[in-house]
Amino acid sequence: MAPKKPLCLPALLLPLLTLLLRLGAGTRSFVVDRENDRFLLDGAPFRYVSGSLHYFRVPRVLWADRLFKMRMSGLNTVQFYVPWNYHEPEPGVYNFNGSRDLFAFLNEASVANLLVILRPGPYICAEWDMGGLPAWLLQKPDIHLRTSDPDFLAAVDSWFKVLLPRLYPWLYHNGGNIISIQVENEYGSYRACDFGYMRHLAGLFRALLGDRILLFTTDGPEGLKCGSLQGLYTTVDFGPADNMTKIFALLRKYEPRGPLVNSEYYTGWLDYWGQNHSTRSISAVTTGLENMLRLGASVNMYMFHGGTNFGYWNGADEKGRFLPITTSYDYDAPISEAGDPTPKLFALRNVISEFQEIPLGPLPPPSPKMMLGPLTLHLDGDLLAFLDFLCPQGPIRSILPLSFEAVKQDRGFVLYRTYLTYTVSEPTQFWVPNNGVHDRAYVMVDGVFQGVLERNMKHQLFLMGTVGAKLDILLENMGRLSFGSNSSDFKGLLEPPILGQRVLTQWLMFPLKVDKLVKWWFPLQLMKRSHPQVPSGPTFYSTTFPILGEGGDTFLFLPGWTKGQVWINGFNLGRYWTKRGPQETLYVPRPLLFSRGALNKITLLELENVPPQPQIQFLDRPILNSTLHKTYIYSLSPDTQSASEPMELSGH
Numbered sequence: 300m301a302p303k304k305p306l307c308l309p310a311l312l313l314p315l316l317t318l319l320l321r322l323g324a325g326t327r328s329f330v331v332d333r334e335n336d337r338f339l340l341d342g343a344p345f346r347y348v349s350g351s352l353h354y355f356r357v358p359r360v361l362w363a364d365r366l367f368k369m370r371m372s373g374l375n376t377v378q379f380y381v382p383w384n385y386h387e388p389e390p391g392v393y394n395f396n397g398s399r400d401l402f403a404f405l406n407e408a409s410v411a412n413l414l415v416i417l418r419p420g421p422y423i424c425a426e427w428d429m430g431g432l433p434a435w436l437l438q439k440p441d442i443h444l445r446t447s448d449p450d451f452l453a454a455v456d457s458w459f460k461v462l463l464p465r466l467y468p469w470l471y472h473n474g475g476n477i478i479s480i481q482v483e484n485e486y487g488s489y490r491a492c493d494f495g496y497m498r499h500l501a502g503l504f505r506a507l508l509g510d511r512i513l514l515f516t517t518d519g520p521e522g523l524k525c526g527s528l529q530g531l532y533t534t535v536d537f538g539p540a541d542n543m544t545k546i547f548a549l550l551r552k553y554e555p556r557g558p559l560v561n562s563e564y565y566t567g568w569l570d571y572w573g574q575n576h577s578t579r580s581i582s583a584v585t586t587g588l589e590n591m592l593r594l595g596a597s598v599n600m601y602m603f604h605g606g607t608n609f610g611y612w613n614g615a616d617e618k619g620r621f622l623p624i625t626t627s628y629d630y631d632a633p634i635s636e637a638g639d640p641t642p643k644l645f646a647l648r649n650v651i652s653e654f655q656e657i658p659l660g661p662l663p664p665p666s667p668k669m670m671l672g673p674l675t676l677h678l679d680g681d682l683l684a685f686l687d688f689l690c691p692q693g694p695i696r697s698i699l700p701l702s703f704e705a706v707k708q709d710r711g712f713v714l715y716r717t718y719l720t721y722t723v724s725e726p727t728q729f730w731v732p733n734n735g736v737h738d739r740a741y742v743m744v745d746g747v748f749q750g751v752l753e754r755n756m757k758h759q760l761f762l763m764g765t766v767g768a769k770l771d772i773l774l775e776n777m778g779r780l781s782f783g784s785n786s787s788d789f790k791g792l793l794e795p796p797i798l799g800q801r802v803l804t805q806w807l808m809f810p811l812k813v814d815k816l817v818k819w820w821f822p823l824q825l826m827k828r829s830h831p832q833v834p835s836g837p838t839f840y841s842t843t844f845p846i847l848g849e850g851g852d853t854f855l856f857l858p859g860w861t862k863g864q865v866w867i868n869g870f871n872l873g874r875y876w877t878k879r880g881p882q883e884t885l886y887v888p889r890p891l892l893f894s895r896g897a898l899n900k901i902t903l904l905e906l907e908n909v910p911p912q913p914q915i916q917f918l919d920r921p922i923l924n925s926t927l928h929k930t931y932i933y934s935l936s937p938d939t940q941s942a943s944e945p946m947e948l949s950g951h
């Protein structure tokens with residue numbers, strides 16, 4: 300069914316291509332039958348039972364496995380987003396290679412005999428960094444995201460003129476497997492409510508995809524007013540605890556005829572660092588699905604397989620305070636983060652089997668799991684010792700500190716450095732006005748770790764230092780707001796820090812290329828300049844280890860470590876935050892590891908405190924729901940916006 304790899308076709312060839320594809324594709328069609336409130340596929344009644352799987356959260360080598368399991372669960376369709384920032388890392392630079400090869404994923408879906416519901420945004424939410432929008436948009440600080448702002452629309456048009464023509468051959472009526480395409484994402488939940496923007500997008504999609512593809516919108520019930528648009532099929536999203544009858548009745552005000560559609564039926568939910576692990580009960584999820592299928596609705600289950608926020612790709616929400624999403628996107632989904640069928644999957648499969656034929660045959664068993672360790676890591680050196688490797692082009696100078704966007708660093712870390720021009724001989728208040736640490740700051744004086752400042756959570760430290768002392772602040776971007784943000788989520792030191800009564804000026808900014816350094820196989824410990832006896836603050840640790848047998852999927856456990864980043868064989872596994880929880884292990888897919896005795900390398904960048912024994916283990920099961928070690932409660936004191944020290948309440 301899948302067409303050959305599509306060429307890069309200028310839109311002027313569209314009519315010719317359409318003719319050729321129509322001749323080749325015969326009478327393939329996917330349409331809304333408003334007379335009978337249903338979809339028609341090639342003229343026959345059709346209801347999709349779909350599941351969400353995000354290719355950008357699963358290593359490419361595992362795509363076929365996950366899609367096969369979805370098909371064997373009884374699904375006939377897979378739904379996924381296309382994150383703009385995953386494919387256009389810099390303006391005009393495009394990446395559709397490796398785990399970013401969207402077209403290879405489309406082909407894998409076709410091989411698995413799954414139709415596709417595609418959601419290219421431009422905004423996708425999805426607990427993904429900046430909701431999929433590229434951070435480089437913020438290099439125009441006053442840009443108005445998700446509106447008719449000409450600067451925003453120019454970037455959107457440029458991106459979609461690259462992406463959408465490549466998708467054209469993959470449309471169902473052209474011989475591909477894409478049956479429908481979503482415009483924007485829950486736009487009705489965004490404050491702007493800019494119909495001009497939505498009309499612009501609808502016009503662009505029509506111009507580049509033709510007039511046959513079904514275009515639709517998705518909104519929560521409260522968002523239908525601003526999120527729906529004439530000419531786009533209106534769908535809703537809601538979870539098992541919501542009132543389906545009431546919501547579908549509301550939907551009927553926008554779509555009086557045609558099939559009822561829930562585009563995001565939540566099978567679980569997302570996790571935030573520092574909050575309890577989210578779950579949704581099997582009984583609630585299966586009851587809701589059964590009731591919808593009985594109504595004849597088409598349903599997409601969000602998520603059917605969640606996967607992982609590798610690297611720095613997690614997004615964040617703002618609920619009174621900044622809440623970064625965890626590395627695991629297990630989502631308590633029917634297929635676990637490690638790709639294993641769960642009891643929830645079998646229960647849903649039983650429900651689906653009551654309404655439509657499901658493939659015969661068993662689901663594959665859970666993948667083999669591996670335990671290993673404990674392994675002792677050795678100290679490579681503190682991060683400052685590698686500054687010339689981490690920032691080979693040298694620092695950017697400015698009187699006041701510059702944001703990540705201003706120094707063109709999208710994610711990860713920037714080091715801010717200044718030198719004291721006066722002596723503070725007593726512990727002196729050090730803070731950043733207007734909650735200006737975005738998002739975490741690791742503070743060193745002359746290389747000695749002083750402590751952490753955290754957005755919304757920890758606003759002050761007390762420092763001492765002599766004139767000329769080096770003040771280093773490592774700023775960590777914990778992921779950009781992906782939902783509901785009423786302003787752009789700039790990162791870095793957004794205000795000049797204050798020490799005592801003085802504003803600190805004359806800053807050096809070092810954008811750090813940590814991933815490049817870690818990928819360098821040359822042993823870091825041979826490169827470091829300083830040999831700190833007791834490492835303090837951001838520090839690299841590593842070791843190598845063989846896997847003697849075949850190995851298997853495994854879960855990296857970091858007992859006693861605090862917070863940091865992990866790489867295995869140069870692959871950025873994501874963030875760990877053992878001290879904050881609820882996630883205490885990181886999923887390690889078997890394909891990342893070398894077996895049969897070949898050496899694997901693991902590198903940690905620990906940002907705070909190393910355990911007395913710098914050891915790690917690989918477990919055969921995940922820990923995603925550790926009761927929170929501490930509930931951090933900071934009260935903002937009214938005078939200086941500074942917070943008191945944390946009251947650490949034992950979570951046990």
Ligand SMILES: CCCCNC(=S)N1C[C@H](O)[C@@H](O)[C@@H](O)[C@H]1CO
Nearest residue numbers: 423424425426484485563569616782
């Ligand atoms: C806590 C608010 C989170 C907002 N996101 C919501 S409601 N969701 C709808 C959104 O469309 C989807 O991308 C996901 O982000 C999903 C939650 O997993």
